[in-house]
Amino acid sequence: MNNCCWLDIAVQTPAHSGVGGLLSYRSPVAVVPGQLVRVPLGKREVMGVVWRVHAQAPEGIATSALKDIGAVLDGIAPLDEHWLKLVQFSAQYYQRSLGEVALSALPPQLRDLDPIQLARRLKKLPAATGPVHAATGPALSAQQSAVLQHIDQQAGPFLLFGNTGSGKTEVYLQAVQRLLQADPQAQALLMVPEINLTPQLEARVQERFGSEAVVSMHSGLTGPQRLKSWLAAHAGAARIVLGTRMAVFASMPQLKLIVVDEEHDASYKQQEGARYSARDLAVYRGRLLGAKVVLGSATPSLESWYQSRPADDAAGDPGGRYVRLHMPERVGAAALPQVRRVDMNHQARRAVLSAPLLQTLQDRVAKGEQSMLLLNRRGYAPVLHCADCGWKSECKHCSAFRVFHKIDRTLRCHHCGFTDRVPRACPACGNADIALMGRGTEQLEEHLGELLADVRRPDGGPVRIARIDADTTKLKGALESQLAQVHSGEVDILVGTQMIAKGHDFRRITLVAAINPDSALFSSDFRAPERLFALLMQAAGRAGRDADQGSRSEMLVQTFHPTHPLFEALKRHDYPAFAASELTDRTAAGLPPISHQALLRADARSQEVAQGFLSAARAALEAMLAAMPGGPELLEQVSLYPAVPLSMQRVADVERAQMLLESPSRSDLHKVLAQLHAVLHHLRGQPEHKGVIRWLVDVDPQAI
Known part of the structure; x- marks a missing residue:
């Protein structure tokens, strides 16, 4: 084989399998990096991504031992250099194998196709459209115009801090429109945190730009739908990709703009396999491509808020890496809802709904207005x-x-x-x-029906109550149907979990009530207050979105701790004050975003085995670092805490334990993590750790 080339190929192998990195193969035909190929792996043939091509055989390996690739999927253009760099960075940063990240970023159906099957699919793909002609949008407010001007003139990344109802979505659409007008080949990526927020935004985007230019990417699509969307984006036919966290890896060769809506949402952090943050990878991808990145939220994550802090010369603080843009006013001059705290200490013992809330609900129903009750616990x-x-x-x-x-x-x-x-x-x-x-949402729905049985709507009919949570939206299309009933006015009172608090544009709701928010105030999880404040602010934002309702819209918060600082800030809709207080506490405690964390987790059939594995890993890692050049200095900068059970210690008969690594220096933390995999693979082979089912590393964890 004189014309042979030797390839380093990424195939799907989990980090804990011991088969990490790239595998070597021969190819009798010329290929380039980024090419998709099918290769033999054990007794199977699997999809692989060519990472590097060598003219010479790899050293230390007998060329006769290398297998030939099976086939080249030459119907698909190679994945570009930027995509390869994005995947390589993700694997390195989040401590996963390169092949695992690369192949999981591709549509599942693509991984199973041979060249003949792929050719059939490519014939069905629509041809690339010409320039996208956008429909005219609404007139912009002065603050929207100012924000767009900043995005045009500055490099970013941008944190768009805008109150609920301030028109952030229109800013995103206008930014996309300006991009496509300036560059007819450009592509834009719009990311939302959850599938249930996608349909309404998808309809709005398609209405503006036409359905041919827009594709969606999320796990709710069928295999063929996901493949079709991916191929359209990869070929450049799709100018706008709308998706959840998985879309951050979409192959978009002309990507020039990335928008991450509701950037604070924990759903952007993957909780299985490669535990990446799509928000953070969006920022990295933008820097890699020179693309604009806009992170939007009414309640930004403290990480993004900290990264957008202004410079403080007196304190020697150069400021954050993001540009903070502020939109405090609602579109159409609609007022933010008035927040009232109901002291449950003064209500009847064990009362679910306070007297003030019941009276207000009756008044809203009698006026033909809608109300929303938030209880973040489903079931009865x-x-x-x-x-x-x-x-x-x-x-x-x-x-x-x-x-x-x-x-x-x-x-x-x-x-x-x-x-x-x-x-x-x-x-x-x-x-x-x-x-x-x-109590859960199911019982609250029943209880409301009993308490309001005699209340009548303006048309004389009985109160109509609907519940939206994970139990009522299991069937395909159920959520869309229920939301349509709310939007049309068929529902008087909507009861639900956090599903109803985020992103929905309910135009008729004038009252929002939080039923039992106190449990997060004193949680051992340091992020719990941040999540609660974001949830309540987002829920409050569902009320009074029409200007003529704003003056009479309100939020009631039932609490046993009405003077808590979190509720004081909520009453004023004052996110900056809440963030300043939280950051002060985090700084004093040395917690993120001031410091950086990683969790090493082990799953086993017994807690003793799981903790024993982590304790052995800690001892071996400390010994390794102590003996290597610069290692003792690293140990001074990185804290390795003892192994403890997870708060949810056992799930499906599997015991779970974790060990926290923490450092004020991100680079020092990653230097230690770089040594960890060799230690873990060595320990896994020892007899006393045979009971370990799996282990994983979670970098920048959202829950500890």
Whole structure:
């Protein structure tokens, strides 16, 4: 084979498998980096991405031992250099194997196609459209125009801090429109945190730019739909990609603008496999391409807020890397809702709905206005318990309680899915009087119906109550149908979890109520107050979005701690004050974004084995660092904490433990992490750690 070339190819192998990095193959035909190929791996043939091409055989490997590639998918243009760099950075930063990140970034169906099957799919692909002609949008406000001018004139990245209803979406669409007018070949990526927010934005984007120019990418699509969208974006036929976190890896050779809407949302952090942050990768990708990046939110993450801080010469602080843009006013001069705190200490004992909230709900229904009640716990009751013997509806597979669902009379674990019929009597002592503990959205919906049974709408009809949560939206199209009922005015009171608090443009809602937000105030999770404030601010933003409703829109917060600083800031809609207070506390405690963290997690059949593996890894890593040049200095900068169980210690009969690594220096933390995989693979082969099922590294974790 005189015309042979030797290839380094990325194939899908998990980081804990021991087969990491790139694999070597021969090719009898010329290929280039980024080419998709099919290669033999064990007894299978799998998809691979050519990473490097060598004219000479690799040293130390007998060329006869190298296998030939199976086929080249030459119907698809090679993935470009920027995409390869994005994947390589992601694998390195988030401590995963290169092949795992590269192949999981491609559509699942693409990974299974051979060249003949692919050729058939490519014939069905629409041809690239010409210039995109956008429909005329609404007139811009002065603050929207000012923000767009900054985006035009500065490099960014930008943090667009705009109150709910201030018109951030129109800024995104105008930025895309200006881009496509200036460069007919350019592409834009619009990211949203969750699938259920995609349809309404998709409709708005298609209405503006035409359906031919827009494709969607999210896990709710079928395999063929995902493949079609990916191929259209890769070929440049799709000018606008609208998607969830997975879309950050979409192959878009002419990408010039990235928008990350609701950038604070935890959904942008992947929680399985490669635990990447799509928001952070969007910023990196923009820098790599020289593309504009806009992060938008009414309640920015403290990381982004800190990165957009202004310079402070007196303190010697050069400021953050982001440009902060502010839009404080709602479109059409609609006022933000008035926030009222209801002190539940002064209400009837065990009252679910306070007297002021009930009265306000009755008034809104009588006027034909809509209300929204937020309770971030689904099901009928979180726990069943027996007062005689103390039995509770624990899940036998998880460190959690099974939730009572009244509609189908089941006890259901929301972690592993284990479901059982509700017992007629206590399984432990036989007591027939099993009581409910706590309340979920299902019970709140029923309770509201009872309390408001005599209240009438302006047309004389009874109150119409709807519930939107993970249980009512399981079926395909259910969420869209329920949202349509809310938008059309068929619903008077909407009850739901955080699903209803984010992103939806409810034009008729004038009252929002938070039923039980106190649990996050004193959580051991240092991020809990940030998440609660964002949720409540976002929920409040669903009220009074029309100018003629703004003056009478309000939010009621039922709390046993009405003077808590978080509620004081919420009353004033003062995110900067809340952020300043939180950052002061985080700085004093040395917590992110002031410091940087990573979690090493181990799963095993027993907690003892899981913690033993982590403790051994900590000891081996400390010994390795102590013996290497510069290692002792690294140990002074990076704290390795003892192994502890996760807060949710057992899920589906698997015990979980974690070890925290923390440092004020991101680079020092990653130098330590770079040594970790060799330690873990060595330990995994030792007999005393055979019980370890898997391990993973979570960089920049969202929960500890």
